[in-house]
Amino acid sequence: MSGIHIDDVSRVFGDFTALEQVQLQVREGEFFSLLGPSGCGKTTLLNMIAGFLDPTTGRIMIGERDVTDLPPYRRGLGIVFQDYALFPHLTVFQNVAYGLKVRKLSKSEVKRRVDEALALVQLSSMAERRPHQLSGGQRQRVAIARALAIEPSVLLLDEPLSNLDAKLRKDMQTELKTIQRRTGITTILVTHDQEEALSLSDRIGILGHGRLQQVGTPLEVYRQPANRFVADFIGQVNLFRTEGVPFERVERYGRYYADDYETEAGTSLILETAAAPSETTGTFMLRPERIRIGDGGSTGINQVNAVIRHVSYAGDQVRLLVTLAGKGELIAVAPDPVFPVLPQAGDSVQLYWDAADVIPLPTEGV
Amino acid sequence: MTDSNKRLPNGSDPKPKSGRRRVRRKWSLLTTLVWTAGIGVYLFLVAPMFVIFLSAFSPTEYPTFPPSSVSFRWFTALFTNSDWGEALRVSLILLLIVTPLTVILGTAAAYALGRLKFRGREAIRSFMLSPLMIPQVVLGIALLYEFTSLGLINTLTSLVIGHMVIAFPFVVRTVSVSVSSLDPKLESASMSLGAGRWTTFRKITLPLIKPGIIAGTVFSVVESFGEVSISLFVSSPGNITVPVRIFNYIDQTFDPSVNAISVLFIAVAVVAMIIIDRAVGLTKVL
């Protein structure tokens, strides 16, 4: 069991910088997710941790050991690949035993550990099957058992659930988390699925444009995104641009003009934020689920009259795309029973929100 | 979604600033060994071609390495010997007859095999490809016996048939590759738009499997032009093809004008490769 220290790692392919000066510390026993859109460099980073790719600069430490120059077969990591990468010519048992035989363990020891690993993923009865005789979920569990059987110091999961259908994916998420808790193994999950990352991880590292944009707990990255990229990538978001200078201060509140949004009176939307105003903040975010339906007290602050452009009903919630009377669009999400009857496109609606939900985003970064 | 900002991070300097760039040991001993062995194998493959070139322009009967001087005497010998002209004539006539017949037969067969679904289809496919694997000496002797019985021996027909049997599987194989990558839905779409079966075949199928047909044609030409195992059995003194003439020259007298004619075959191979590359890409053939 050991943590991972990624020290100033960069990777350049020709003229293209896939990853730029990543500094990251994954703690011992932690479930850590690397989250980002495709092409963000997360696979590059994973391949470098695994040893399939050399970093252009920087060092990678596993525990106290500098593994930067070690080939993959000397790193002692367990890897679960996206499409499982089970050896098609070997049985489930032989697949799981593969890494143990390489380590020249005695036959009885191999058998004991394979049985143990298969029991962990509840596949003991499938030992003599071949990969093609298994369902997607079962293959996935064999892949996990194979990676865990060698008792690795770190478990790397490369988009392990992306090939499963939605329901199975939920089940496997729970199972992954259970296995990780039970074994206490340091785990790095690479994924582009924010929900997966949010629900499974102790901490998340968000990668974008070859850089580590933010590292934090799921709560932190969702509620306090470090920059626009993170805000935009995780969940849906309404973004307001302001001049960055509050026109009014009320106690601890700052009031701004959101220049992109115009009310029916032809004036800019007035935004009130609970955050301490600063001269540099130019952008604020507002999560759609924080917007409420109603008149909000007719203060003219943090509230708008709008026309519904589009309604989509998802069962547990209703999503509205609305246009302000002057200009600007907002997305609002309301839990299902809010509307007795579903609103229609073209209906008028009043929206309001709390000053505490208007979150300033730092201007630096992207 | 509100407006998203997908600019590259501070677009100015794409290179990492940190100066500590490692020079990695990319070449392990193992990699070096494998590459050495592999390159050795490729050199071994190409050595004979290289030697042919050396011989063709060598002033001596046996070439020397490194070559002492360049000479065209074997080419002169080639043109002054009427035997070669006659052999070339026979070979070309054969090509003109064998190629279209084989390509039409093979294309029709490969297309039908790609579309028909029945038990035993793979057996028929193997049967059609079998001339590739059948010992040539056995095929030669079997055809010799049959043609003798039919009274076809010593005719050009026997050579035509022999060459067709040899070239046919090559056409079937290359066209099959094109057919298998052709989506049958395209033909269904064409027919649903009112085109008949023949119109569909001409306007949709044929253009889409053309690369395979071109490659098949090239292989058919090359196989027919270089064929010797069957020809040797079924050809007569009046119908001697170039490869048979070469065989006789090597077998009986060592005539260095073979050196010069060999260059012709290499030229044919080069042209064939260029056409195949243009049509289907060298990496996709076979």
Place this chain on the structure above:
Amino acid sequence: MARTSVVKRTNSFYWLLLTPSLLFLTAFLVVPFIMLIVLSFREVDSLLNVLPTYSLSHYTEVFTSGIYLNTIQSSLGVALLTTVICTLLAYPAAYLLVRTERPALRTLFYILLISPLLTSVVIRTFAWIVILAQNGLLNELLMNLHLIDKPLSMLWSMNAVVIAYVQVMLPFAVLPIATSMGEIQPKLRQASMSLGAGRVRTFFTVTLPLTLPGMLSGAAIVFSLAAGSYITPLLVGGRLQPLLPLAIYQQAVQVFNMPFAAALSVTLLIMVILVVLLLGWISKRWEARLRD
């Protein structure tokens, strides 16, 4: 019902396209082989005229005479040796073809690989004579380098036959191995290495088993070509090498004992078919483990 008739009509169109080829191959592949088999049982008189009577006499001679048993044995040996050498050499060649990252280099490898297939066998064989002859290129080179004092006798031997065979047939072994190597997901090798297996071990436990079908289909082609060619052994080995194709050629073209040549041919054909079927069976069994 209307639907079935459309399908039927479509199918009859395809059968119409297939029929000419089937007829052609029946007439010039099936019929001659049947005739050959029948001929192999015909008796001959002392002047080698074919008699209307049938017997097993030719086969008896093939399988009892020491000369022909020896010929069968050495034919089998040469074909197997060629197959083994081709397969061994094919792996590094296929590896380079699949692994090289430069498109230009890959194209070059393909050119080197395909060019022998596009050159007549007489030409390639002729080149080997030029290389291996007493006053040939290789002897010349070795003498110039003072590695030998007098020319080695390399031509007119079984070794020369095997060398020429290997060069002629190598592409048939490389291409299918390269194809199956290219189909292996890189992730499988990565998985193997992440589990602690080095590159050599990964080759033997992952790459080799998964390229087995390609290797076997290449081996089948190489074996049948090596067992059945007579041009190459005739020119670089000489007429007297104990090889079945040479014996058949001699019986047919020089001795004019067609029934005996036919019996030898049938023997060779059965030998090749048995080996090819065996390799195909192994390959099928193996692939059945990998797929449904």
